[in-house]
Amino acid sequence: MKSKQIRETNELQLRIGPYKTTFVGTEISRVSTLGEWQNYGEILKRVDEAKQWAIGDWLVDGKRHYGDGLYERAEKIVNIDKASLGKLKSIAERFExxxxxxxxxxxxxxxxxxxxxxxxxxxxxxxxxxxxxxxxxxxxxxxxxxxxxxxxxxxxxxxxxxxxxxx
Known part of the structure; x- marks a missing residue:
């Protein structure tokens, strides 16, 4: 129930051309052009790349404000091990x-x-x-x-x- 509640209140949507990506997949409203299809693939690659920076920045912010127990809480939220979380945070800290x-x-x-x-x-x-x-x-x-x-x-x-x- 909690997972469904999160999805309803924090809906993720990425809309580009005929593509609309949500938590559970991508709806395609019409046939895409080859250019649209390629562009969307590039965007998906960038979203995956941005995730590393976003998690690192989120951890830096969490450490600044909430300190102790940060990695244990974050590990449960994003399902990434502590060592990887530490690496993400470290790189985000080093690169403003x-x-x-x-x-x-x-x-x-x-x-x-x-x-x-x-x-x-x-x-x-x-x-x-x-x-x-x-x-x-x-x-x-x-x-x-x-x-x-x-x-x-x-x-x-x-x-x-x-x-x-x-x-």
């Missing part, structure tokens, strides 16, 4: 809305999210700090966007960069 690229996936952002600044103490050897290197992160995201890098390609570039940082 304005720093996120609409042309890259959540996974692209995840690949660069661990880049840290380096420094050279008096000992002369380079060290990696705990501070995020936001300039380098933005540089890699810009490169991924311009070169249309896949997540795997970006991950390989980031791994190479990190390996060189350790030298």
């Amino acid at each position: 809305l304005l720093l996120r690229s609409n042309n890259l996936t959540w996974n692209h952002h995840y690949e660069v999210a661990s880049l840290k600044k380096t420094y050279r103490p008096e000992t002369g050897k380079w060290k990696v700090s705990d501070e995020l290197d936001t300039d380098k992160i933005q540089e890699f995201l810009k490169r991924a966007e311009e070169e249309k890098l896949s997540v795997r390609e970006l991950g390989n570039i980031v791994s190479q960069f990190k390996a060189n940082q350790q030298r």
